[in-house]
Amino acid sequence: SAVISQKPSRDICQRGTSLTIQCQVDSQVTMMFWYRQQPGQSLTLIATANQGSEATYESGFVIDKFPISRPNLTFSTLTVSNLSPEDSSIYLCSAGQGARETQYFGPGTRLLVL
Amino acid sequence: QQPVQSPQAVILREGEDAVINCSSSKALYSVHWYRQKHGEAPVFLMILLKGGEQKGHDKISASFNEKKQQSSLYLTASQLSYSGTYFCGTGGATNKLIFGTGTLLAVQP
Numbered sequence: 001s002a003v004i005s006q007k008p009s010r011d012i013c014q015r016g017t018s019l020t021i022q023c024q025v026d027s028q029v030t031m032m033f034w035y036r037q038q039p040g041q042s043l044t045l046i047a048t049a050n051q052g053s054e055a056t057y058e059s060g061f062v063i064d065k066f067p068i069s070r071p072n073l074t075f076s077t078l079t080v081s082n083l084s085p086e087d088s089s090i091y092l093c094s095a096g097q098g099a100r101e102t103q104y105f106g107p108g109t110r111l112l113v114l
Numbered sequence: 115q116q117p118v119q120s121p122q123a124v125i126l127r128e129g130e131d132a133v134i135n136c137s138s139s140k141a142l143y144s145v146h147w148y149r150q151k152h153g154e155a156p157v158f159l160m161i162l163l164k165g166g167e168q169k170g171h172d173k174i175s176a177s178f179n180e181k182k183q184q185s186s187l188y189l190t191a192s193q194l195s196y197s198g199t200y201f202c203g204t205g206g207a208t209n210k211l212i213f214g215t216g217t218l219l220a221v222q223p
Contacts, residue, residue: 031209042201043213092155099144099205100163105155
């Protein structure tokens with residue numbers, strides 16, 4: 001199994017600023033993903049973080065708003081840019097070896113935008 | 115399109131059984147089941163793969179009907195610790211998972 005840590009665990013940000021969330025996996029993984037989860041809702045996939053290339057974004061999510069880096073097989077960052085109150089949510093990182101293998105989740109980052 | 119789960123919510127007494135269903139409009143290669151407790155990350159329960167292979171929890175079982183693009187999670191002799199929200203995650207031809215609408219399960223003493 002993989003152990004995933006995220007930093008920060010929570011933050012309160014002002015409108016118009018940006019927040020960068022870090023995701024660290026304790027072993028090398030093929031796939032890393034970023035999700036958003038509104039309170040009481042399901043998980044919505046933002047993008048797949050590809051090692052050594054640009055992230056693959058889902059419909060409704062764009063690189064200018066959610067730039068992602070993945071410099072190696074154990075680490076990724078998600079930046080939420082130009083924050084608005086609508087960005088208040090929980091952001092979760094996950095990692096795995098593919099859709100036929102277990103996907104593990106980090107503890108999440110709780111973001112509140114004022 | 116997001117998979118639909120049913121029921122949306124269920125309340126059980128300890129020792130009772132429950133079935134949670136997950137239905138997709140797309141062809142499935144895998145179905146993953148997770149349980150999430152309030153304020154925590156989703157925890158992996160089980161994977162069901164096209165072709166019949168299963169990997170996961172000893173005390174929880176599930177089925178995968180590839181033709182109907184459906185999966186069911188069976189919780190038997192429920193315990194208080196089973197309480198939480200259950201999500202199915204469906205895998206298609208790509209490596210990503212799309213998560214279902216969720217089922218809130220509450221087990222009471």
